[in-house]
Each structure stands twice: as C-alpha cells, then as structure tokens.
Amino acid sequence: MDRRRAIKNLALVLGGVISATTVGILIKDIIIPDNENSNVSFSATDEELLAEFADIIIPTTKAAPGAKAAGLGAFIPMMIKECYPADLQQTFATGMKEMEEKCQEQYNKNFTALSPELRVKIMEELRTESLVDIKKPSFFILARDLTILGYFSSEIGCTQAREYLPVPGRYDGNADYKPGQKAWAT
C-alpha cells in the first residue's frame, strides 16, 4: 500500500489527526530521527530564494495570494532545521546549492535573478530528475512538500485558498456541493 493511501486511511479512521494537505513527506518511514545536531544554516538570501521557489510551486492566483505572501520563505528553512534529521538537512542544503550552480551554468545568473519563465524551466528540470525515484528525498521534493504543508496550514491558505470553519457547531453529511466551492481547510 502506498504511503498516500496509508495516510488517507489513517486520517479517515483516526479522525483526521494527520493533515490531509501534506503529501506525507514528514511521515516517519523515510525520516528516521537521529541524534545528530542541526548542521545547516540558512541566510536571508536563502530565504529569499526559497520564497521565490515556493511561490512558483504555489503562486498567487485570482483565488488567493501565493506561498511567498504566506511566509514560506522563512517557514521552509525553519522546518528543515528543526524537524529533519541531519542527513536530510544536508540533502536539502546541497540540492539548493546545486540548483544555484545550475542557474549559473545555464544562464549565468542566480535563481532569484532569473525571469519567472526560466525559474519554471529550472524547476521542471529538477522535477524530472526527482520523478526518477519519488521516494528518494531531493531538494525539490522536500521544498515542494514543505511548501504545500506550510501553505495549506497558513492563514492565507486556510482562509483564502480554502475555507476555514473554526467552530462548525453542527454536522451535515449530505450538504449540497456547489461547483467551484472551496475545500474545507481542516
């Protein structure tokens, strides 16, 4: 059984304790906790890069502001430092550096200096590389999943992209769904 389905079933049977918005990268079967200390650090420039990266994963659309507005530039590196074991921190940091090198090699520019079209092109390349083995953590997979997790838990994600009902007060299991109606946030 694939991990997505496992999470889905757990969320279903156990009452939604596991966020359905995450694709499951934080599930333990790939992240084995270890005792090594955090060994990577991120600069303000890195945060800018990650904000731009995240904003291409989840851009601003007519429906709602995107990942950058939701603060993902700071969220992603914080999560990597505090919630990931040392080897995955390293995978992330190295992959981010390699992406910068790729940008320099191909266009002689930093990622953040590229046009949106070229950023998308670079990210499509990273995506293609990651698709070879989607169970193998890569910078692209880690950053993408954290973008999705962070965005759909953010205030913008919950209240603008989706619809948030803090206290429903009642249950209707046969409510009408109107075409285009947003998903509930939790």
Place this chain on the structure above:
Amino acid sequence: MNINSNLKEENTYDAIVVGSGISGGWAAKELTEKGLKVLMLERGMNIEHIKDYESAMKNPWEFKHAGKLTEEQKRTHPVQTRDYPYNEATEKWWVNDLECPYTEDKRFDWYRGFHVGGKSLMWGRQSYRFSDHNFEDNAKDGHGNDWPIRYKDIAPWYDYAEKFAGISGQAENWPLLPDGVFLPPMDLNCVEKSVKERMEKHYNRTRILTIGRTANLTVPHNGRGSCQYRNLCSRGCPFGAYFSTQSATLPAAMATKRLTVRPYSIVNHIIYDKDTKKAKGVMVIDAETNETMEFYAKIVFVNGSTLGSTFILLNSTSEAHPEGLGNASGQLGHNLMDHHFRCGASGSAEGFEDKYTYGRRANGIYIPRYQNVSGDKRDYLRGFGYQGGASRNPWHEEVAELAFGGDFKDKMSLPADTWNMGLGGFGEMLPYYENKVYINHDKKDKWGQPVLAIDCEYKENEKKMRIDMMNDAAEMLEASGIKNVQTYDNDCYPGMAIHEMGTARMGNDPKTSVLNKWNQMHEVNNVFVTDGSCMPSIACQNPSLTFMALTARACDYAVKELNKGNI
C-alpha cells in the same frame, strides 16, 4: 520508618485511588458520592479543565511546525513517535520516553500520558458494550479463564455509566453489541448511508453498519456542552463535550468536598500489613522532589492503567507476597492482550460529486462482529469489528506526481470529485499466558524505580484473522458499489491500539486469577483493580465503557462491604 502520628492522621483517608484516568476518575466519583474521604494520586502534572487545554482553540497557522514534530521531540519520545497520536497539537499529553523507559523483549508500543485525567483526555471515545458472546468465549473455546460475570451482571452498570457519561449512538438490536442508553446518534453521511443500505441488503442484515457509539455529546448533558463538530477532541474539549475525568467525573467528585487530588505522586508500591492481611496504604515518590511518603486508607483502588497498575502490584513484594501483591496464582503480569488493527480496505464512491460535508464529525461508522456466530464459521477463533467512514477526498488523484503551479494550487484548493470509503478492522486477540510483563531490575527510570519489561506478540489466530479483516472489508465495499477497492495491512504491533489489557485478570478461582468477580483481590480483600488489567478477554470492542461499568460496580460492592465491616 518513623511517622509522626499527626502526619499519619493527615495522610489517612477512607480510600486511595491510584490513577486519575477513565477508571480512576470513576472510582473517585463513586467512592466520594458514597460518603468516603478519598485521596486520588496521579503521577503526572495537574491539568485544569479548559484552562490547560492550551492548543484547543488554536488555528492551524498558530502552530509553528504545522503540527509536525521536531527532531528534539523525536529524540525524547522515541516510542510515542512510533504512531500518530503524538503531534505538535497534542504533545503535552504524551510521556517523555527517556524519563520512564521500559524494555521490549518483542516490540510493544506503550503509549502513556502522565497527568490528571490520564488517557481520558486523549481517548478515541468509541463506547461499546460487551455481549454475552464475549463473556462466554473463554469458557467455550478454552482460551483464557472463564469470566466470573455475565452480561446480566454488568448490564445495569452499563446503563449507569452511559447515563452519566453521555454516549451517543443508534440502537440496533444486534446480539453481539447490546444497545445502551443513548443520546441521539450522530448522522451518517450520504456515502455511508448508501453503503449501509446496499451492504445490509446484500447480506440480508446478517451484517450491519451503524454510526459509531461515542462519548461525544450530541445534546447538552449534565451541565456539559454538546459537540461543536471541530474534530479536535485530542487537544482537550473546551466545551466539555466528550467524556473525560476533567469534564465529568472529577467535577462530580469535587462537588462532594471529600476528594483530595495529589498530582506528581508516583505510587511505587502498596504497603501490605501481614497482621491484618490487608493493604495499609501506598508508598509514593513525589515526582518533583523525589521525596518518598506514605498514605493510608481502608481500601485501595488501583487504576493506574493496565501496565501501570500491574507494575505497582508486581513491585509490591513482601514476605507474604514474594512475587507481587496478590500473585499466588502466578497470573499477575501474564495474559497481556491488545487489539490488532491497521488492516482493512478502502475504495472510492462515485456519484456523489454534488454532495459535501459541513462540519467535522469526530466519529465514524461501526460494523459489529458477525464472525463465528450464527453459522458464520471461520478458520480462527473469535472475531473482529470495523471502524471507518466516508469522506470527500481532499486531494486529487488525477494531479500529476510532483506537480506545481497556479493550476495545481487552485485544484488543491477544491475538494476532489470522489469520495473515499474505508473500513479498518479491530480484531480480538486471545489471552496467551506467555504474553507477559515483568520487572526488569537492570534498568531504572528517572526516579530510580526498576522498569517494566514487555514480552508480547500476536500469534497464528490473530494472523489468520487479519486476512479476513482485509478480504471481508473489500467484499463488503464491493457489494456496496464502492469502486477501486484496495486492501491494506499496515502491520500492527501490540500496544498500538492503546487497548492493552489482561495482566491482573478476574476469575472465580483464586488459583488461576488475581481478582474476583467484584474486581477485588482474592488474597487482599481491600485492594480493587478496575482498569484494563482486570479483563480475562478483550472482545473486539473498544473497552473503556466496560472499565467505567466495572469500576462503578466494584465501588458499589466495596462500600457495601466496608459498611458491613467485611473489609
């Protein structure tokens, strides 16, 4: 030890209740309401109702790590992180495994919460009666010892417990799952209703599907508010809408003004008086200061959770009880059981694109056991029930792997067209003498106490049952029109269901059991054990309601005996 006589008087109560979870809370309520002066000892911190549920009203974006755990939390909670319950919103409820280690001869996931309220704050709230099938199975197939009671003995106490706790549910007249005194049931959603109708028709009602019977209030009850359908029960309910020590039994006990609650009080052992052949009281380690002290009482109720209580009894050795208090039978610590689950099937329901849910129901569906009764013969003993439910899928199967961009985002912001319906089996585990716990003196906890060693595994009967738990689920879903049905078995280890039971079993014969039919120790008649350790078998239903009923019943008996001068 020299005890100052004033101190001794100060530390003397009519009854001591060890533990403050579901059964401890009930014991405190019942004993104080019957006029006893009670001391309730809790090894962890105090939790004040509502005020101390800090995460209860937080929005998703108010959690720094979006609900996930930090590496530091994974380091300090290596067992609690093995499965889902411990997360950023609920981290307060789960123990630091490094402070209170145990050893595993075989993998056993021991989930613990040390605080006033115990697991009554984190429980799943599913509340089912046992039937006579369950009370008779041991005697019929010879596994375990015979239950000393039958359904008629406990039925009035189920009524009593349900009336106070508030259990919502639907009466079904199903022999294996007796009806109770219910508050109005929660609703099945449109897909669950469709599955129920088709499935019951297909099997000619030899199998039924009902809404989960849950200790969530569907209407205000005994001064507590009704469920607001937030599905955030695991953080503690600010509306008091599910049964917990804090929302229900503790206020009732406090209202008598006869209850003293002492948090941070680790009961190390029960003090046995060889002259009276009774328990004199308990020895406590203050969890904050490491100071030891004694408390005395006429009766002791042991409600420290199955393995917590068993540890205390095993650790209460004396010349008269060298193998642990009341353990002449040699059964104390043996026959450990837990439900096995994490397998079943799920699939998608089509034709409900124009329907959605409003509100988050902290409850699912239940299919009570139907195997090995009425001609339904299987190649294993006992059986299983299902929990599950349907929901509109929050994500889209058609989205490409690792997709990104504006269309992806907008799609992720809408629900999918399909609904998912899943059934997860909960199976009975047989009592095996060799599944046991014992004290391991080679390792010590933060307070210098030896630790528990656990040696427990599922065996052939459970393994065979799991195959049916998957296949029956798939068959029922397919018969109900569910598409793309897939079975799964995510592996299960004892402890994961957090329904550990059986290590101080009841029975009529003192030679083969620790407790009598009143949950009273055969050998030490002023000690009562009414948590999960008392269970001679575990059926396949969630057990807490049975602990409540047994506790109330035992308290009634204990006080009557006390008043008659028999204790």
